[in-house]
Amino acid sequence: MAQGRDEDRHRQPGAAGNRRGKRHPEDRRERGRQGARRPRNRPGEPRPVAGRPDGQGARDLRPAQGAARRADYRRQERRPRGGKGPLSRRRHRRGGSGGCRHPRRRHPESGGRRESRPFHGPVLRRPQGRHALRRPQAERQVTLAVxxxxxxxxxxxxxxxxxxxxxxxxxxxxxxxxxxxxxxxxxxxxxxxxxxxxxxxxxxxxxxxxxxxxxxxxxxxxxxxxxxxxxxxxxxxxxxxxxxxxxxxxxxxxxxxxSPIPDVPHELRGKIAAVQREMGNPAFHAALAKRDPKMAAKLHPFNTQRLVRAWEVLEATGKSLADWQELPRETPPAHxxxxxxxxxxxxxxxxxxxxxxxxxxxxxxxxxxxxxxxxxxxxxxxxxxxxxxxxxxxxxxxxxxxxxxxxxxxxxxxxxxxxxxxxxxxxxxxxxxxxxxxxxxxxxxx
Missing domain, CATH: 3.40.50.300 (P-loop containing nucleotide triphosphate hydrolases)
Structure with missing residues (x-):
């Protein structure tokens, strides 16, 4: 009987009742009498190929892609209904339309017990209790404060x-x-x-x-x-x-x-401004390039205010303004x-x-x-x-x-x-x- 069903199932594509890969009616009747579906081929197992009367299958050349997609889907952290709250895996592990890709079904010979397909991925633990679907209290308080x-x-x-x-x-x-x-x-x-x-x-x-x-x-x-x-x-x-x-x-x-740049004394600022007026912008920029080439390369020769600022910071701190600017910024208050x-x-x-x-x-x-x-x-x-x-x-x-x-x-x-x-x-x-x-x-x- 099994050999006959295999031959019927794998008849030529042009044969009647088997177009576009449809199963043979005899096969469907026999499957109904048994009360269970034929399990799908696992990745890597031989699968039947239309046109092979001997019933021999061909090696699935795409097992890794399908398996990887299913494993990634199982590992995804799912949010509860509504898009709010912490990431939860409750609906992923639950059967039916709650997020499981292959819904569980009742086996007719198991006395009503639920049976599911084998799960090949890691066992995921879901949050427990009433806090599983809520955001942490600290996060809610920060949002309200902002x-x-x-x-x-x-x-x-x-x-x-x-x-x-x-x-x-x-x-x-x-x-x-x-x-x-x-x-x-x-x-x-x-x-x-x-x-x-x-x-x-x-x-x-x-x-x-x-x-x-x-x-x-x-x-x-x-x-x-x-x-x-x-x-x-x-x-x-x-x-x-x-x-x-x-x-x-x-x-x-x-x-x-x-950036945390120290203050420059007012007297030093006035002194450097006087030097700039005496030298002129091109000469002042050239003098700054000799002392601080890193900052001078960033400044236009006729940007007087920034030239004076770069010189006064270098004179007051002994450190280039460019180095000060690379330090982490003092950000505004988070609230x-x-x-x-x-x-x-x-x-x-x-x-x-x-x-x-x-x-x-x-x-x-x-x-x-x-x-x-x-x-x-x-x-x-x-x-x-x-x-x-x-x-x-x-x-x-x-x-x-x-x-x-x-x-x-x-x-x-x-x-x-x-x-x-x-x-x-x-x-x-x-x-x-x-x-x-x-x-x-x-x-x-x-």
């Missing part, structure tokens, strides 16, 4: 409308505005540096504006410490911290962290979640806003402000580089007419805005990019 510690960061070029956007969001979300503009940190030139007016300060709390005297020097590390302190103070009161400014390196330092918004108007609109804002500054007394500041300013002060001040100072000194000074100041503002746009597009990852001020769109992502 969602409660949101910090809004608004960046963009000068004259783009950042301050107005921050004020609108602060009024809607009970926010505290924290300054991230390197020029607005100083208690001088409030008109030329576009510091918030008295009405704006009355509408919402403002922090770190006019914080330092004009002769002070504020590094990015010092500003970061001040900003983090103000953020924690705002969160303690239940307010939303809104960090706004156009100094991109400040924002990047706050979000991504900073803070930064939501970044970048305001990038179209270039034509941005340039128009730059020109119009400087005209408004002139009507608000920028010339008289610059005249007063000239009586006490020193060339080494950072505020001496504020947009518009060098041109107005040249006019006050009789070197330029007022019309030419205004045109040059507006051109300098546009050029600076262009550089800022390039930086924000490539250096700061944003959650939302706006072409115009839209407080509703910002509040939607908080």
């Amino acid at each position: 969602s409660q510690k949101t910090v809004l960061v608004i960046g963009g070029p000068t004259a783009s409308g950042k301050s107005g956007l921050a004020l609108s969001v602060a009024q809607k979300k009970n926010g505290v505005i924290i300054n991230a503009d390197s020029m607005q940190l100083y208690d001088a030139l409030p008109v030329l540096t576009a510091q918030p007016s008295s009405a704006d300060k009355a509408a919402a709390p403002h922090r770190l504006y006019a914080h330092f005297p004009p002769e002070a020097v504020c590094s990015s590390a010092k500003w970061r410490d001040l900003a983090l302190a103000e953020i924690e103070a705002a969160l303690a009161k239940g307010s939303l911290p809104i960090v706004v400014g156009g100094t991109g390196f400040y924002l990047k330092t706050l979000i991504q962290g900073l 803070l979640k930064f939501v970044t918004v970048t305001l990038l108007p179209p270039r034509a609109q941005l340039y128009l806003q730059c020109d119009e804002r400087f005209g408004l500054m002139m009507k608000a007394g920028a010339l008289e402000e610059a005249r007063e500041f000239m009586t006490r300013v020193q060339a080494s002060w950072p505020l001496a580089k504020a947009l518009g001040y060098p041109e107005l100072a040249s006019h006050i000194a009789g070197k330029l007419s007022l019309t030419d000074a205004i045109k040059l100041a507006q051109a300098a503002t546009r050029h600076y805005a262009k550089r800022q746009v390039t930086w924000f597009r490539h250096q700061l990852k944003s959650d939302l990019v706006l072409a115009k001020t839209d407080a509703a769109a910002v509040t939607d992502i908080l």
Whole structure:
């Protein structure tokens, strides 16, 4: 009987009742009488081949692939229904449609007992008890803490409308505005540096504006410490911290962290700045290349600020700034979640806003402000580089007419805005990019 069934099963493909590998009816009837299916060939065992009347099988040439796929599937850690909770193997070991590739079935001659195919993979232990389908409590607490510690960061070029956007969001979300503009940190030139007016300060709390005297020097590390302190103070009161400014390196330092570079004494910084002015940029860059070729190779010869910074760090610490930058960064606190918004108007609109804002500054007394500041300013002060001040100072000194000074100041503002746009597009990852001020769109992502 068995030989007859083998011959029927392996009849020619063109024979009736056996097209496309269908089993012979006699074979199906006999299998029903026995009450069990014929087990599949295991990988590596001979399998019957159509067209062989002798019933001899051919060696399976693909056993490793199928076995590997089945073993990998069995080893996969399965998540419970819904996609939440820890990895669990409960459904993998359970029969039926719960994840087992070959569902278990009842054997008709076993008295109703369940029987399953042999399992050739490792025995997997599943989590026990009610904690098998839940995330660890510590993970849930961290997730909740992060969602409660949101910090809004608004960046963009000068004259783009950042301050107005921050004020609108602060009024809607009970926010505290924290300054991230390197020029607005100083208690001088409030008109030329576009510091918030008295009405704006009355509408919402403002922090770190006019914080330092004009002769002070504020590094990015010092500003970061001040900003983090103000953020924690705002969160303690239940307010939303809104960090706004156009100094991109400040924002990047706050979000991504900073290498632990020691502070440089103010006297040494002034001395090196004087040497740079005396030597000029090309000669100063060449001198730095002899002392610190690794850092000099990274800097443009006319990037005055970074050249002076590299020299002063080398002089103060005896170590290259490039070596300091390779150290692990001091990352921000883990409980803070930064939501970044970048305001990038179209270039034509941005340039128009730059020109119009400087005209408004002139009507608000920028010339008289610059005249007063000239009586006490020193060339080494950072505020001496504020947009518009060098041109107005040249006019006050009789070197330029007022019309030419205004045109040059507006051109300098546009050029600076262009550089800022390039930086924000490539250096700061944003959650939302706006072409115009839209407080509703910002509040939607908080």
